[in-house]
Amino acid sequence: MKKAVRVVAALIYRPGDDTRFLVQQRLPGGSRGLLWEFPGGKVEPGESEPEALVRECREELDVTLHVGRQLWAGRHEYPDLMVDLTLYAARLESGEPKTLGAQALAFLTPEQMRTLPFCEADLPPLEALVAGRLGPLR
Numbered sequence: 110m111k112k113a114v115r116v117v118a119a120l121i122y123r124p125g126d127d128t129r130f131l132v133q134q135r136l137p138g139g140s141r142g143l144l145w146e147f148p149g150g151k152v153e154p155g156e157s158e159p160e161a162l163v164r165e166c167r168e169e170l171d172v173t174l175h176v177g178r179q180l181w182a183g184r185h186e187y188p189d190l191m192v193d194l195t196l197y198a199a200r201l202e203s204g205e206p207k208t209l210g211a212q213a214l215a216f217l218t219p220e221q222m223r224t225l226p227f228c229e230a231d232l233p234p235l236e237a238l239v240a241g242r243l244g245p246l247r
C-alpha cells in the first residue's frame with residue numbers, strides 16, 4: 110500500500126498585512142524538488158496539528174507562529190505518496206523567516222503565487238484562496 114502522511118501547512122501573514130503570504134521553494138533533488146509549497150511538514154505521533162506547525166516553522170524558518178483557523182483540508186495522491194493536507198491561517202509572531210530548509214522564500218499575493226509551479230496537492234487550496242473561498246483568516 111502507498112505510504113500516507115499527515116501534513117500540516119500554513120498560510121503565514123505578517124501582522125498588519127494579510128494580503129501577502131509566505132511561500133517556500135523546496136530544495137532540489139528530493140520529492141517535488143524546486144516546486145513551491147506552504148511552510149509546514151509532517152505531523153508527529155502525539156502532536157496536534159497546530160503544535161506540529163509551530164514546531165516545523167521554528168525548525169525550518171526560525172520563526173514563531175500564532176496558529177489560527179483551519180482554512181482547508183484535503184487528500185492528494187502522488188505517485189509515491191498519499192498526502193492528507195490541512196492548511197491553517199497563521200500570524201507571524203516573531204522572527205524573520207530564514208531559508209534553513211528551503212531553496213527560496215517569498216511573501217506573495219495569491220495572484221503572484223499562481224504564477225509559480227506549486228506542489229499539486231496545493232492547487233485546490235490555492236485556487237480557493239485566489240477566489241476568496243477560504244474565508245476569513247481570523
Ligand SMILES: Nc1nc2c([nH]c(=O)n2[C@@H]2O[C@H](COP(=O)(O)OP(=O)(O)OP(=O)(O)O)[C@@H](O)[C@H]2O)c(=O)[nH]1
Nearest residue numbers: 116118140141146147148149150151192228229230231
Ligand atoms: N510542507 C508542505 N508539504 C507539502 C505541501 N504540499 C505537498 O504536497 N506537500 C508534501 O507533503 C510531504 C511532507 O512534507 P515535508 O516537508 O515534511 O516532506 P519532506 O519530503 O521535505 O521531508 P522528509 O525528507 O522528512 O520526507 C512532502 O512530500 C511534500 O511534497 C505544502 O504545502 N507544504
